[in-house]
Amino acid sequence: SQQGEEDPQALSIQEGENATMNCSYKTSINNLQWYRQNSGRGLVHLILIRSNEREKHSGRLRVTLDTSKKSSSLLITASRAADTASYFCATDQGGSEKLVFGKGTKLTVNP
Amino acid sequence: DGGITQSPKYLFRKEGQNVTLSCEQNLNHDAMYWYRQDPGQGLRLIYYSQIVNDFQKGDIAEGYSVSREKKESFPLTVTSAQKNPTAFYLCASSIWGSPLHFGNGTRLTVT
16 A cells, blocks of 8 residues: 655756655654665665654755645755655554555756 | 675566575664565565564565565565566665665566
């Protein structure tokens, strides 16, 4: 079952611009995570935000969570060509041991 | 360096043959997972294991089997009963409730 759905499916921007990706989910959660995947590689964890948190920062990343709207956003500021990758949100479905991933947003940052 | 190793990176098999994908971790993580990723899709959970000698079915377990005889190892067998086995397979591990660490995947092609 797909819990999170990312929007947009693909995003193309110029280096230096900001990139915003959104994630919507259906059931209650304990936490929401964002992962990055370079082409043909495994996923790398970026940031985890708990259901009682509204915003979290890590370097150039800013994640927000709105549990009333069941949505989250990932903002990458001052993007670089090296940020080109697919980004996935994942949720735990209310503390279930299973982590459920969305289909991802494919980000292309043009130099 | 601690990490999670999947081998081989590419695997080719004829239809009707069983094939086993290897996953080894030296992170001392209790939990291990197998996900399947199809082009343009998110990750779908095949099987997961929280402790040695125990594992649970994920969302798409049909046609797959696993074993967890050692904490470090969680091999996945793709059987001939799996209707569409060609995919990118990702193994992950974690301390329970913490973010997942992924291997770099095995791309299986069945012809």
